[in-house]
Amino acid sequence: MPTHLDNEQSLxxxxxxxxxxxxxxxxxxxxxxxxxxxxxxxxxxxxxxDVLQEASLKAYTALAEFRGNSRFYTWLVRIxxxxxxxxxxxxxxxxxxxxxxxxxxxxxSYIPLEIESWGANPEEAxxxxxxxxxxxxxxxxxxxxxxxxxxLRDVEKFSIEETAQLLSLSIPVVKTRLLRSRxxxxxxxxxxxxxxxxxAMPTSHR
Amino acid sequence: xxxxxxxxxxxxxxxxxxxxxxVRELERHLExxxxxxxxxxxxxxxxxxxxxxxxxxxxxxxxxxxxxxFTQKFHKxxxx
Numbered sequence: 633m634p635t636h637l638d639n640e641q642s643l644x645x646x647x648x649x650x651x652x653x654x655x656x657x658x659x660x661x662x663x664x665x666x667x668x669x670x671x672x673x674x675x676x677x678x679x680x681x682d683v684l685q686e687a688s689l690k691a692y693t694a695l696a697e698f699r700g701n702s703r704f705y706t707w708l709v710r711i712x713x714x715x716x717x718x719x720x721x722x723x724x725x726x727x728x729x730x731x732x733x734x735x736x737x738x739x740x741s742y743i744p745l746e747i748e749s750w751g752a753n754p755e756e757a758x759x760x761x762x763x764x765x766x767x768x769x770x771x772x773x774x775x776x777x778x779x780x781x782x783x784l785r786d787v788e789k790f791s792i793e794e795t796a797q798l799l800s801l802s803i804p805v806v807k808t809r810l811l812r813s814r815x816x817x818x819x820x821x822x823x824x825x826x827x828x829x830x831x832a833m834p835t836s837h838r
Numbered sequence: 839x840x841x842x843x844x845x846x847x848x849x850x851x852x853x854x855x856x857x858x859x860x861v862r863e864l865e866r867h868l869e870x871x872x873x874x875x876x877x878x879x880x881x882x883x884x885x886x887x888x889x890x891x892x893x894x895x896x897x898x899x900x901x902x903x904x905x906x907x908f909t910q911k912f913h914k915x916x917x918x
Contacts, residue, residue, distance in 0.1 A: 652912045659904075667900065668893035681900050685907055692911070744845060749876045754887050764894055767887070786888045792853070811849040818877070818884040825883075 634665050634705060644704055648695050655695070659688055662705055665788065666712045672783040673716040675772050683719070687712035709788065713780070713798050720776050746819045748826040758824075770820040774813050781806055782813040839863045844874045848881050 637643060637658070646654035666687060670680030690711050691698075698707050754763065771779050784795040785806070796806045839860075844867055850856040851864055868875045896904075 652908070656905075656908060659908075663901070663904065664893045664896045667896055677897075677900075681903070684900065685904060688904065689907070689911070692908075744877050747873045747876050748880075750880055750883060754883065755890075761894070763887075764891060767891055782888075786885055787891075789889065807849065811846070814849060814852075814881055814885060815845070815877075817888075818881045821884050821887070822880060 634662055636703065636705075637661050640704055641700070644698065644700070648698070655692060658704060659691075662708055663688070665705075666708065669709065669712055669783060669788060670716055671768060672771055672787065673713070673776065673780045674719050675776070675779075679716075679719050683712055683716045686715045690715070706790075706794070709784075709790075710798055713784070717780070717799075720780075744815060744819065746822040746826065748822055750822065750825040751827045754821070754825045766821070766824055770817055773820055774816060778809045778813045778816075781809045782817070785810055786814070839867045841867075841871060841874055844868070844871075845877065848878055851878070852882055852885055 640658070643654045643658050647658060663684060667680050667684045670683035671677060674680055674683060687708065691708050694711070698704065758766065771782065774782060780799065781795055781801075784790045784798055785792060790798065792803060792806055792810070795801075796803045799806070844864055847856055847860065847864060851861065856864065868878060
């Protein structure tokens with residue numbers, strides 16, 4: 633979650649009073665987070681840009697409705713998530729994404745396959761830009777619903793409760809998906825950072 | 839506690855939401871199970887690495903189009 637702007641309350645008040653520069657300042661502070669959220673959920677940059685533009689416009693239009701009960705960022709994320717989910721629904725990717733995992737045991741537990749400790753600290757093992765590339769690639773290996781949950785919880789740092797609320801899902805659903813997502817991503821990252829790593833670099837750099 | 843139960847509880851364990859008695863059981867298991875230790879450790883690292891990665895700057899062209907959209911919108915609204 634991005635840092636709170638020191639003068640956020642006054643910027644919001646100014647924007648609500650019609651100061652467009654104040655609104656742009658708020659938006660500039662959060663836009664890269666909203667864009668990353670859009671990429672994570674929709675899975676592509678084109679839709680992410682639509683999400684950023686549509687969510688920004690909606691926020692601007694609905695600014696008077698923001699009552700300050702939550703952080704401005706949370707309010708903006710709620711709008712952006714709804715826009716992004718709308719795109720997934722259009723592509724019929726939201727409802728259909730199931731919890732099917734090819735490697736579940738009969739009772740539904742997840743069986744880890746890659747059991748290998750990691751070598752160097754991942755942050756030291758590759759350049760910052762390469763690491764961002766790796767992370768955005770592996771996250772796309774999750775189904776849309778799981779990656780949306782994971783992104784809100786573990787990337788944007790909302791609590792389990794807030795994530796459940798933002799997505800209108802129950803807490804147990806969020807928790808189950810989160811566990812599976814973390815385990816799946818662990819396996820994917822082990823391919824990069826495990827001691828016998830096979831893919832030291834993201835695909836675009838190989 | 840068995841390996842499968844450890845895996846099922848990893849998320850709650852890492853989030854500090856596991857009952858203290860279960861934490862003790864889980865940690866006792868980790869003491870003698872190398873595989874689970876590796877899975878817990880690398881899952882922890884996975885969560886940490888995403889948690890601490892800042893988003894890249896907004897691509898210049900995306901920022902440009904966003905600004906342009908609002909410039910046009912504000913310009914249209916100006917006469918009001």
